[in-house]
């Protein structure tokens with residue numbers, strides 16, 4: 467059992483914190499939304515009046531916040547949490563943010579002698595609730611050894627990607643590739659359908675051939691092919707277009723900073739932004755198929 471502070475109890479953080487409680491940890495929570503705190507209280511968490519109050523005396527501080535600016539404001543500066551924590555605490559920021567902010571917070575933590583890992587996740591709300599998230603961690607080997615113990619109660623695959631910021635880079639790489647193979651899968655399925663092929667049969671053919679990929683395997687974007695996929699449920703998310711557009715923006719920032727020629731990633735971003743602007747932000751990202759059907 468560990469003493470854990472959990473900050474940010476939204477769609478992802480709420481179920482993640484509940485899994486820590488189920489695993490027997492003593493969890494103190496804080497969120498700007500009182501309703502989110504009240505929900506966790508019902509599941510057995512203690513509620514703090516502020517992030518600073520939540521982290522006092524804790525072994526682990528975990529955050530799951532919207533963006534880099536929230537993470538920087540939470541941890542950095544004279545009023546930030548890093549100024550209040552002692553060196554026995556391990557900080558795990560599971561938010562998806564820009565790699566630069568993750569590196570900055572990591573360096574500030576290291577200067578204060580505090581273990582920090584950027585630990586963004588792969589897997590959406592369902593994986594957060596089921597405790598089957600994948601964590602991609604950036605930080606020291608020592609911090610990773612401590613992080614693994616607690617992350618194992620919220621996920622099933624835990625990777626050490628490298629130093630601070632490396633978790634965010636790994637997440638950016640993965641999600642850029644996901645966007646590209648989802649779009650490629652949609653184009654192939656639409657081309658087959660317009661030439662008289664049954665998308666289910668074409669999917670089977672490609673799954674047994676060299677076009678096989680995750681989008682076809684577990685998340686088929688064509689309605690009716692895969693019963694449990696968002697495509698067969700009016701593209702109810704799943705993983706929202708808004709979040710894919712956000713993640714592509716972060717991935718393209720990494721590519722730009724490192725001078726990578728990622729034309730496919732840029733094209734994927736522009737297609738997702740067009741789709742978002744047409745009012746599809748809250749739908750599942752596999753609805754990008756409709757861009758090929760206009």
Ligand code: NAD
Nearest residue numbers: 474475476477478479497498499530531532561562590591
């Ligand atoms: P969300 O908007 O549902 O939750 C964010 C929570 O943070 C909210 O409850 C908000 O009140 C709280 N918050 C904001 N600023 C705060 C502060 N300063 N102090 C305390 N609480 C604060 O978002 P989410 O869907 O849970 O996503 C969280 C992170 O996880 C994001 O970075 C997102 O990109 C990433 N992510 C989301 C998914 C998904 O499917 N939703 C999947 C993978 C990764």
